[in-house]
Amino acid sequence: MNTNLYINQSGVLYRFDPRAKLLMLVVLSIVLFLPLSLHVLWLCVVISMLTALVVGRFRSSLRPLKTILLLLILMVIFAPLSERGGTIAFVIYRNIYVTNEALEALSRLASRLITITYLFTIVMWTTTISEMNLAFQWYGLSYKGSLIMSLAFRFVPSIADSFTTIQQAFELREEGPEKRKKRMRDVLPTVIAALVVAIKSIPYVAMNLEHRGLGRDQKRSRYKELETKRSLVVHLVIALIIPACIAFVGICW
């Protein structure tokens, strides 16, 4: 089971500090909800898609769009219902019509959703999980919080493996498993068995944590820290200036 979306490459975004990336992601997401002009919103869509194209190549760059395609289709279907008042843009059938205001609202929502989806995906593509964890720690996530996060990542593949093994063992006992439709009651024994296996491992994990010094004054293990260089300040300033420029241009345009 793959637990990472990171694409191993080099470039400006990879050199950009993960703390600044997180800050920029949050601030940009907030800025996109300001009353920006539609031109600026669609410009953000184009820029984010081009960035994804550079980082993830053509095939990967379309993947985020695929994950929201159904939502975009639903948004188009529900467009006639969203804004009933205003100037009629075109009539679909008798009383079913789409107004200019509905089209504008649809355009605004779609551009915002696409940009946010791409921004989050680009950050995941260019930042490793450990960098992300350390950045969260820098922003105030506790040592124990980070430990839970990294331990969870460590256990995901092994729990997924044991679940698959248990599932296969149960399927071997079933009569013609390929013909039967999987139902909830068939999943339940597998779920309980997988849970027992996972829960049985807890005392051993706790024991290992204590061996590594958790609960002692002098810890035998500690997290490395992200370096605080002068470039961090520059990166943080850039992370604030770009969204501020987008907000300024978007509101004034």
Add this chain to the structure above:
Amino acid sequence: MRVSTSKSLSATHIALTAVLTAVVVVFTLIVRVPTPIKGYISLCDVIIAFSAYLFGPWVAFVAGGLGTGLADFIGGYPQWAPLSFVIHGVQGLLIGLIARKKDNVGMFIDAKLIRLVFAGVVGVVVMSGGYYLAGGVLYGFKTALVEIPLNVLQSTVGFIFGIIVMKALLKAYPAVRLLRR
């Protein structure tokens, strides 16, 4: 070197929360049950409800919130991760706060079925209401209405099977009671 008992207890607590978080990730991404309308429901709510009933609100908050958030990251839906963290975290927290009952000495005892069901219903409201609000802000409130039935179905199945899984697990592995705090 001094070893404090309260902190050595928290090692178990950290291990419990981390393992349950990983279980939530696995059950969100791998374990999916087909629905009659050709869709899928994930079983993350089963584990969130189960964690809340058995291990309390804070374990359910972290395991539910972090687990679904990480699953969104890994599964290719990172834009949903912060929202899932808040919605499923609060869902687990409220289920745990309502369902958990202490006796006179302060030890946790098994709550009555009606209490578990009420807590589960609150979880259903929080989960479907939370996703409706978040979806409404992101892609419009009319479009977000479409998701409500599936979310209600998923969280209802989640808390019902959460109760069943909890009862079955207590029978299959009674030592799990030792991990309750």
